[in-house]
Amino acid sequence: MSGSTPITGYFLIEQIRNRSTVAMLVAIPILFVVVSADVLSEFASALGGSVAGSSAAALGAGWAAAFLAGALGFFQIASSRDADRRLALAGLAPIRLAVARINASLVLGIVVSLLAFATLWLRVGVTHPLHTLAAILMFAVIYIGIGTLVGSFVSGPLEGSLAVAFIFLIDAFSGPGMSASDGISRLMPTREAADLLIAAGAGRTSPTGDWLTVVATAAVALVVSSFAFWFSARPRR
């Protein structure tokens, strides 16, 4: 997959060429964490959830990384569908193309996660920095997978953006800490990542098994989305 690295660089440049996009990717995670830190505890209690204080603020950082990463993943695929088909027809292996596209999203997702994490640290303090950062990153990785998956099958940018936002909002507001954790919340993609983030925010560690589950969820999201992307970008003669 090392052959994908230079292509990843080109795809990354393509994404950050527009200064407005870069400005949004920098400003939104910061503003989101700052504003939501004050209100998420209250919102959770209205939904019957129990998350409060630093844990609620930490969850906000995870959400900021998630919704930006979902949009990143979607647009990385949807905005370049025709070009990617042409690249595949010209001989570039669709799987290399998929890896390069997803890698470009991952790089930007890491930047967004770091910004959300740094803001969280400055705003409310972080007891377990590594755990917190890792959990925020997992939100971003899972949503890059979701965005890529949506982008592989939905071509319209409006329809795809709505689909990603729809998944995000259902996931966020019915996840752990925000509602009584039963029923549909058990099926949510970031459920385990949210548990880790809430624990890290409260200064608690999480069992290794929980971390493995989250890493496995993120890996499945990336593998499934890579396959979906390969499927949609493969040359059809």
Add this chain to the structure above:
Amino acid sequence: MGRALIATRMGFREQRRRGLLLVLLVTVPVLFITWSFAITEPVPRAISLPGGALSLTDMQQIHGAIMVPITVGFLTGLLGLFIVSSALESDRRLVVAGFRPVEVVVPRLLVLAAGAILVTLVSIGVTTIDFTPASWGPFVTGNLLSALIYGLIGGIAGVMFGQMGAVYFMFFLPMMDFGVAQNPMFFEGTPQGWAQLLPAYGPTRVLIDGAFSPGFEATGGVILALAWLSGLTLVLVVLLTRSAQRGRHGS
């Protein structure tokens, strides 16, 4: 006039062809709003109404009422963004082909307004399953103003930030403006001073008045919302006209 009518008809036809979009414009409000009622606990809550009166209600009712502008702001913001940004290039070509800028700008605004009305009606219709506002007029007016204002903001963002930057912006702004700054579920039921600077302040005060008060005390909110609506319409018309004229001048 005839050309403007043709452009308007084509604009509507373009949207009608997008089956998935229509499905999402209907299903998103249904799921968001119904589900918001379902997951919220009826915790008692006092909120301040326009005019200074306090109303004792509960979080479930507030969440249901505020989910309508959150949903319409979010949906029409994205709708405005894509209606405008996807048409910039074709509108330039139409101007090169002899259309006057006004004949391409007005149809875009009409399609945007129609989308805003559709989303508002669907969202309010869904809300009535679980919630009856104390006064329908202000509730509907406040939500419609929210939809139109955010549709215009989406259009402006589409011209200024490019499609991707604008999507990030329109994911974020309605959520923060309606969902946090104007939301009576937070800040002890009263929006804080800084919230008054945001575009959703006026329309949200109007719809909150309609949701929880049988009288009408939100004249200031209506005036503020209309001021935002006029200002944003002017900005979008100027931006679209300039963009379309670039076709004529070949730059």
